[in-house]
Amino acid sequence: MHAALAIAAKDLRQRVRDRSAIVVAVIAPFALAAVFSVLMPSGGNEFTARYTIINDDGGPIATAFIDGPMAALTDAGVAELVEVASEAAAREQVDAGELDAVILIPEGFSDAVLAGGGAELTIVGNTDATLGTEVARAVASAFMDELAAIRLSVAAVLHAQGGAPDPAYAAYLAERAQRSVTPITLAGTLADSRQLGATTFYAASMAIFFLFFTAQFGALSLLGERRGGTLPRLVAAPIPPWAIVGGKTLGSFVLAAVAMAVLVVTSTVLLGATWGDPFAVAILVLGAVVAAMGITALITTLSRTEEQAGSLNSIAAVTLAILGGAFFPLARGPDILQQVSLLTPHAWFLRGISDLGPAGTGIGTVLLPLAALFVIGLVSGAIGLARAGRLVVAR
Amino acid sequence: MPAAGTSPGGTSPVLECRDLRKSFGDRVAVDGVGFTIAPGETYGLLGPNGAGKTTTISMICGILARDSGTVSVAGQPVDVDTPAAKATIGYVPQDLAIYPDLTARENLGFFARLYGLKGADAKARIDDVLAVVGLTDRAGDRTDQYSGGMKRRLNIAIGLLHRPQLLVLDEPTVGVDPQSRNAILESVEALGREGMAILYTTHYMEEAERLCHRVGIIDTGTIRAEGTRRELVALIGQRDKVKLTATGDLAAAARSLADFAGVADATPNDGGLELIVDDARGALPRLLQTAADAGLAVTTVEVVEPDLEAVFLHLTGRALRD
Numbered sequence: 001m002h003a004a005l006a007i008a009a010k011d012l013r014q015r016v017r018d019r020s021a022i023v024v025a026v027i028a029p030f031a032l033a034a035v036f037s038v039l040m041p042s043g044g045n046e047f048t049a050r051y052t053i054i055n056d057d058g059g060p061i062a063t064a065f066i067d068g069p070m071a072a073l074t075d076a077g078v079a080e081l082v083e084v085a086s087e088a089a090a091r092e093q094v095d096a097g098e099l100d101a102v103i104l105i106p107e108g109f110s111d112a113v114l115a116g117g118g119a120e121l122t123i124v125g126n127t128d129a130t131l132g133t134e135v136a137r138a139v140a141s142a143f144m145d146e147l148a149a150i151r152l153s154v155a156a157v158l159h160a161q162g163g164a165p166d167p168a169y170a171a172y173l174a175e176r177a178q179r180s181v182t183p184i185t186l187a188g189t190l191a192d193s194r195q196l197g198a199t200t201f202y203a204a205s206m207a208i209f210f211l212f213f214t215a216q217f218g219a220l221s222l223l224g225e226r227r228g229g230t231l232p233r234l235v236a237a238p239i240p241p242w243a244i245v246g247g248k249t250l251g252s253f254v255l256a257a258v259a260m261a262v263l264v265v266t267s268t269v270l271l272g273a274t275w276g277d278p279f280a281v282a283i284l285v286l287g288a289v290v291a292a293m294g295i296t297a298l299i300t301t302l303s304r305t306e307e308q309a310g311s312l313n314s315i316a317a318v319t320l321a322i323l324g325g326a327f328f329p330l331a332r333g334p335d336i337l338q339q340v341s342l343l344t345p346h347a348w349f350l351r352g353i354s355d356l357g358p359a360g361t362g363i364g365t366v367l368l369p370l371a372a373l374f375v376i377g378l379v380s381g382a383i384g385l386a387r388a389g390r391l392v393v394a395r
Numbered sequence: 396m397p398a399a400g401t402s403p404g405g406t407s408p409v410l411e412c413r414d415l416r417k418s419f420g421d422r423v424a425v426d427g428v429g430f431t432i433a434p435g436e437t438y439g440l441l442g443p444n445g446a447g448k449t450t451t452i453s454m455i456c457g458i459l460a461r462d463s464g465t466v467s468v469a470g471q472p473v474d475v476d477t478p479a480a481k482a483t484i485g486y487v488p489q490d491l492a493i494y495p496d497l498t499a500r501e502n503l504g505f506f507a508r509l510y511g512l513k514g515a516d517a518k519a520r521i522d523d524v525l526a527v528v529g530l531t532d533r534a535g536d537r538t539d540q541y542s543g544g545m546k547r548r549l550n551i552a553i554g555l556l557h558r559p560q561l562l563v564l565d566e567p568t569v570g571v572d573p574q575s576r577n578a579i580l581e582s583v584e585a586l587g588r589e590g591m592a593i594l595y596t597t598h599y600m601e602e603a604e605r606l607c608h609r610v611g612i613i614d615t616g617t618i619r620a621e622g623t624r625r626e627l628v629a630l631i632g633q634r635d636k637v638k639l640t641a642t643g644d645l646a647a648a649a650r651s652l653a654d655f656a657g658v659a660d661a662t663p664n665d666g667g668l669e670l671i672v673d674d675a676r677g678a679l680p681r682l683l684q685t686a687a688d689a690g691l692a693v694t695t696v697e698v699v700e701p702d703l704e705a706v707f708l709h710l711t712g713r714a715l716r717d
Contacts, residue, residue, distance in 0.1 A: 006508040014496055229490025233553070236456045237509040238482035241475070393460065393475050 003239035007247025008254065011221055015255055021217065025259035029210035030266055036206070037199040037271060048077060049100040049132035052084040052093070059110020061147070065121075069139045070103075078135070094124055100132025101125040103140065113147055120144075200274050203267035204353045205326035207260055208288050208346050212317035214259050215292035218252025219300035219384065220309055222391055227306060235392060245388045249293070256289045276356030280363040284352045287373030291345035294377035295320075297384025301391060320344045348372040407470070408433050409561050409592035415454050415464035424450040426616040429464070432561065437583070437593040439607030441600065441703060443713075447616040448596040449489060452563050455594070456486045469560045482510065485559030489566045491546050492553070495539035499530055499549050502538060503556060510557040524552040527582060544575025551582065562586060563594045568602065580605060600703045612707055619710045624703060625674075631709040633701035634659060635675035639686060640667040640695040648689035655685055675700060 015021045053070065055062050073079035082099060084090040090102040104122040112119035121140045125133025222245070225231035234244050264281060267273040275281045296313050303309035321327055323337065324346025330338050341347035352369030355361070363370075408431035417425040425447045432438045440448045453459035455466050457473045457480070466473040471480035493502050500521060507517040525531045528548035538546060551567060564583065568576045583606055587593055597603055603610050604624055611621040620627055641648070645663035652670060653661040657678050660671040668686070672678050675698045686693055708714055 002511075003509055006505060010494070010497075010505045013501070014494065017496055228492075228494075229488055230492045230494065232453070232456075232458045232488050232490075233486060233492035233506070234509070235458045235475070236481060236484065236486040236488075237506070238478040238480075238511070239509055240478055393458075 001243075003237070003243040004246040004250055007234070007244060008251035011218065011248065011251035012255060014221075015217060015251070021214070021255075024210060025214040025255065026262050026266075029206040029263055030203075030270075033199070033203040033206040033263075033267055033273075034271055036202040037273075049073075049079045049135055050082055050098070051079055051101050051103060051132075051136055052082045052090045052099055053103045053105065054084070054087045054090055055105045056087075056107040057105045057109035059108075061110035061113045061119075062105045063110075065105070065140075065143050069143050073135075073139065091124060094126050097126055099126065101136040103136060197274060199267070199271050200353065201329075201350070203263065203271060203273040204275070204350055205321070205346070207263045207267075208292070208324075208349045209317065209321045209326045211256055211260060211288060211292045212296060212313065212320070215252055215256045215289060216296035216300060216309070216313045217255060218248040218250075218293070219297040219388065220306055220313075221251075222248050222388055223300065223303070223306045223309060226391065231392065241389060241392045244392050245385060248388070249297075249385070252293055253289060256292065257286065260285045260289060275353060277362050280356050280361075280366055281353070283363055283370060284349060284356075284366060284373070287352075287370050287377070288345055288349045290377030290381065291349075291373045292377070294379070294381030294384060295345070297388065298380040299384075301384050301387035321346055323347075325350055342372070345373055345376050348376075406433055409436075410438075410455065410466075410468050410594065412451075412455055412466045413464055415451060415466070416462045417450050417454060417459065418462055424616050425454070425461075427464075428613070428616070428618055430611050430618065430621060432592045432594060434560075434592050435587060435590045436609065437587045437595055437607045439603040439610040440594065440596040440613050441598070441603045441607075441610050441707070442596075442613035443598050446598075446613045448598075448613055449565055450616075451613070452486075452565055452594060452596060456484055456563055457481050458486075482557065483560045485554035485557065485562040487551050487554035487562070487564045487567055489569060491550050493538050493546060493549055496537060498535050498537055499525065499541075499552075500534045502549065503553060506553045507556050512557060520556055520558075524555045527555065527585075528552040529578065542572075542575070544571050544578070547571050547575060547579060548582075551579065555586070559591070561592045561594065565596050566598070567595075568597070568599065600707070603703055610703060612703070612710060614707075614711045620706065627703060627706045628701045631701070631706055633705060634671050634673055635701070636699040637670040637672055637675050637679065637682065638667065638695075638697040638699070639670070639691070639693050641686065641691040641693045643691040644689070645691070648686055648691045651689045652682065652685055655682065658682070 051070075053066060055066065070079070070081065074081055082093075084093060084099075084102070087102070087104060090099065093099045094102050102124045104124065106120070106122070109119050109121070121144065123133065123137050123140060125136065222231070225234065231244075235241065261282075264273075264275055264285065268275060295316065299312050299316055300309040303312055321344075324330075324341050324344030326346045330341050330347065348369040352366040352373075355365045355369065410430075410432040412431075413429040415425050415428045416423075428447070428451050430438065440451065442448055450459065454461040454464070455468075455473065457466075457475050457477060460475050468480060469483045471477070471483060473480045473484070494505070497505070503521045503524065504517065507513075507521060512520055521534075522531070525534050528551055530545060530548055530552065533541070533545065538549060541549070547567060547570075551564070554562060554564070567583075568579055571579065580602065583593060583595065587606070593606075595603070595606055609621065609623055610627060611618045612627065613619070620630055622630070645668055649661040649663045649668055652658055652668065655661075655678075657673040658670055659673070662669050668691075670682065672682070679696070679698065683693060683696070704714065
């Protein structure tokens with residue numbers, strides 16, 4: 001064990017002297033997190049659209065739409081409804097970018113719905129606010145689809161009674177149907193955009209992005225020892241071969257864990273990031289370090305040279321960060337991307353940090369992300385360590 | 396040729412390797428190599444690049460797993476997974492196995508820990524080996540500021556840290572300036588005199604002749620011949636040549652010298668005599684006395700001895716540096 005400690009201490013001394021390692025491990029991720037959180041204060045997973053509704057109908061169905069799904073959006077903080085005097089003024093504000101969209105409810109809309117005739121809502125969106133427009137369109141479309149389903153149900157009931165419908169009973173059914181419009185719940189649609197502040201999101205995403213550059217040092221240095229001629233001398237020393245791999249692993253783990261800890265503390269103190277319960281964050285960080293070390297060890301030991309390993313690790317770091325939602329929130333991407341992201345440590349780490357939230361929930365809420373991180377790390381790391389062992393002793 | 400500190404056959408060998416074999420795929424790198432080294436003996440593995448020297452010593456030092464054969468150092472079997480036995484060996488690789496971003500003292504301190512040296516003992520040994528290789532004054536400098544020769548000396552110092560019973564030096568003077576090369580050779584000679592067993596690989600014939608009590612000539616993975624320089628030269632039937640520049644009765648002197656024991660031939664030529672003898676250095680005083688007795692006035696003497704280069708050429712059909 002003393003040999004592994006000696007190798008780890010030597011590696012750490014070399015890394016500390018190599019200022020570029022400090023830049024990659026701490027300074028670059030902190031600086032980028034700071035820049036992103038300043039430039040994009042509403043970035044991350046925060047989203048609020050500004051709408052206005054021009055209600056020329058005033059009937060019960062229009063009221064149901066406004067009090068139902070649109071109210072749910074505003075209650076969730078996803079939308080803000082703005083009062084505008086007229087349709088023309090609303091269109092001007094949309095064109096000017098002051099509103100994301102205007103929802104036009106034409107006169108006779110409710111009557112047309114109740115009479116079973118054609119009825120439509122019009123969404124006028126700002127071309128630069130595609131997400132806001134899409135949300136409004138999706139909510140309106142869902143409302144209209146549900147109205148159609150209810151209308152069919154009412155017609156089916158009346159048809160089952162046979163003969164001419166009793167006007168009073170038909171009115172009763174219509175009123176019940178109107179009240180039965182399903183309130184929109186945002187929990188499902190926003191499940192992947194948990195409420196992380198921009199600062200915390202960028203601090204966490206930059207931390208795990210650069211972690212992949214820090215965690216590769218141990219495996220890379222094994223190739224470096226081989227290139228530099230010191231590996232045979234280590235093997236010739238009276239130490240077991242596993243001590244060499246163990247020392248490299250330990251040094252890399254300490255460097256990566258310390259770098260992450262420094263990032264968590266500095267982003268909290270200097271940027272105001274809210275990571276959540278310290279113990280749970282610490283365990284999540286350890287899981288991320290294990291995952292990053294495992295993947296980079298696997299990639300490095302599949303490489304012939306340090307240069308090749310460095311290039312492959314860089315490609316993997318960027319690709320996994322993109323797929324894992326470290327550069328942009330996954331909620332804005334297609335469903336397939338959200339599924340693929342589950343293969344990346346980045347997605348699980350960010351999900352874990354999001355699950356913790358600032359409210360102080362503990363480690364119990366992040367058991368799934370933790371398990372995923374450790375499984376990714378241990379599986380890839382086991383293969384990497386086996387290959388590293390073969391690098392050490394030539395056979 | 397140095398005088399051997401200890402007779403190879405007189406004591407238990409420090410190194411004993413038998414029938415070492417190693418192949419890389421279809422290529423046979425080492426094929427049945429075996430030799431012994433006694434305490435205080437310097438054994439040279441002489442051969443061109445690619446002859447199998449580094450592969451052989453990698454197996455001896457437990458760096459490379461062998462296909463077959465045995466290695467023991469100080470009575471302990473050595474293999475890749477025998478850490479304790481490796482403590483008996485000091486390995487100085489051909490490549491500079493030092494960390495350029497650490498100082499000489501930090502490099503030595505790191506390897507001292509790997510060899511189990513601690514505290515005051517480690518510090519004392521570090522100071523000792525720094526003195527041996529003449530780097531005490533520069534011990535606090537990062538080694539990327541060292542000259543090539545200084546790096547080579549530090550490379551050797553690391554191998555000496557733990558007082559090994561067997562020091563293995565793999566071409567330690569490659570790429571070194573003449574001054575540093577001489578310093579390295581003097582250090583090796585001094586270590587041999589102190590009783591350390593040394594395995595020295597080189598493709599420089601002069602180094603093998605200067606340092607080694609016995610030499611194994613290795614080529615294409617096999618030891619083609621082994622022995623002292625004189626034994627190896629005798630293998631190819633060549634003798635020493637002595638050229639005398641002299642005045643006097645050259646023909647009469649040639650007849651007298653031809654009867655001298657160990658002289659195979661004595662021929663007068665323009666301005667002197669040319670003698671073919673078995674051991675020129677040993678016989679030279681008596682040869683000169685005989686020439687003087689024959690009335691010759693000798694003005695210059697030149698001794699030409701067959702060297703290991705000639706032996707290698709004879710055994711392999713090519714030169715050492717081919």
